[in-house]
Amino acid sequence: MLNVAVLGFGTVGCGVVEVITSNSEKIAKSAGCEIGVKYIVDIRDFPDSKYRELLVKDFATVENDPDVRVVVETIGGVGVAYEFTKRSLLAGKNVVTSNKELVATRGTELLAIAKKMNVNYLFEASVGGGIPILRPITLCLSANRIEEVYGIFNGTTNYIITAMSSRGASFGDVLKEAQAMGYAEANPAADIEGLDTCRKVSIIAALSFGKHIDPDLISTEGISGITVEDMKNAELAGYRIKLLGRALMGADGRITAYVAPHLVNCGSLISGTDGVMNAITVRGNATGDVMFYGPGAGSLPTASAVVGDIIDIAGHLEKRKDIGWEDCGPDSVAGVGELRTGWYVRTAAGKDAVKALFPDASFIDGASYTAFITGENCADEIRPLLEKLPALSAFRILD
């Protein structure tokens, strides 16, 4: 029996206990041993839970029990979660998490402690929820030099964008509705301002390129600037608007990483990724583009990834899995301002004013306001022109 302690009995924690219990037979077959939950740590009371006998309030119970080989951290944030993760690793326990904020900001340090203690620190669930993505990159695509990763990493923002696009409703209205339905949190800033995507880009880029970029160094723009007019204009030109996280390895070894709304081709699979689904494309120099699609969040999908990590640990109790990356500073990061792409622009200015500043502008017929597509420009070149115009909206085009 491999004993597990689950820290935090929220959405993901409940899902983990549920999956371990209901799929126990399949899990034992996959892991080669039975897996059981010995403790659930939460400061709250759950008198009606069928798992109430497993609940303890004091983390020290877990820390001091040598029977617990795996700790599942589903607390979230970087406070208590960081402290308990560190103490678990230092107590010689393997740790599995879905906490992208913690992995993105403290992952380097925690992986180093795990290595020193010869235990595993795994976090498949931190990117893409139930979609297998981190392990395929590190294992299946390990023969490739990864050139680029990009995709839709956040279900809440994609739900809002999809609803705006399909119903013509405003950002504010859809956000309120999403909050009422539980798809968006009361304080939705981490989602809608792109921070959640930014953390996931930091993690996936670190595993893809072997270099970790601090989330603070990743240029991040959310979805609050997208209007229904922009969506309609984009569709007239054969595009849809999606919030993408993107990381590219340059020929000079520097990484460009950023989060921003993009126009994507209507025919592409990523443009058909709707609602709370995520879709992540990885470009390897041998395999070309491969895409992973599925539910990027939710109790059971996320639990599926967490328990997959626990099963993997069951086979790596003696010889840990060697996962890691170099920490890298601003010198390894190329500013997103240097990245050349086409742009979509909407402005209240007339066509003549546009032509004077953008001689290669291709106007969108029937658009609200004046809307046009530019040839390839880097942001540093185009920004002064957009200010001069001035532009009401400007988004990159992914080709």
Place this chain on the structure above:
Amino acid sequence: MLNVAVLGFGTVGCGVVEVITSNSEKIAKSAGCEIGVKYIVDIRDFPDSKYRELLVKDFATVENDPDVRVVVETIGGVGVAYEFTKRSLLAGKNVVTSNKELVATRGTELLAIAKKMNVNYLFEASVGGGIPILRPITLCLSANRIEEVYGIFNGTTNYIITAMSSRGASFGDVLKEAQAMGYAEANPAADIEGLDTCRKVSIIAALSFGKHIDPDLISTEGISGITVEDMKNAELAGYRIKLLGRALMGADGRITAYVAPHLVNCGSLISGTDGVMNAITVRGNATGDVMFYGPGAGSLPTASAVVGDIIDIAGHLEKRKDIGWEDCGPDSVAGVGELRTGWYVRTAAGKDAVKALFPDASFIDGASYTAFITGENCADEIRPLLEKLPALSAFRILD
């Protein structure tokens, strides 16, 4: 240095040598040791190849060289490939292959020999080419009871279907063109009759459900019965036609597995999978539907998967990866005739004749001939009615 011998210097074999050579630095980092090709075995001469010094004609050279730890079999077929694989395993060597026919028909026996000899027999490249799919199922989704897998597994037939659909060209014309362009083989039966898909379904079902079904027990229908009229009718009704492989686990523990053209919803990602691309969906009871998309064939994508397996072996030289399945006979297989789905039917008969046999028929307006969609029927029920009508075409609908 981990020494590899490549058997067969064709499309995939060349790709493997190319990837190992050109990505050597990345591969060494991923594997924790250098990986090098010591021999290439082929009965042909390649006087102009830059790898000609590695070429040997006699497999015994590889078999008798204890320095060779990994044999890559890219010969294809079940003759020499079977013999050399068996001899390699019995000589204590790990084997990696892209040979779906061999794995689907002799995999059970070869995996048993690998287990006995404590070596690995890996075959990620045998399904989905460069797409990570088998390892994600066995590792990442290991906490799930897999309920269903389905998808587009064959690039050649998808290329033909896509060209027929986009250009209105006939099956025969597009096939000739695909042969001229090297997308289809001179003898294309294995592809167009669905055999290649059938073998891949046998492998993915075995890993998903833990039970191996012989390809001969999998009902297999190819694409030669699809006409341009059917494609146009399908589009009028909001569908596209795709050749799908599909395997489902029933509540009674019996597996339904088959290959057939299906109508898929125009809005679905699988309907947007065009040309030589593959897309495979896996339904887990915790994670829900996840989809894997990418190049299902080709020299470098397939080599990417093969070399990924070699890298995995580098970490499992002492403790082999425990991959396997039960062999199961006809009793574990549910006939596809029992599976209930909606159907698309095209007939030269009039609407009254249709209504008499199919009271729930929903006619497609503007269709060539009379075309309609039925409610859910199993094949055993609907076949006699289709013969009586008679039907010109009849395909299942995937909802």
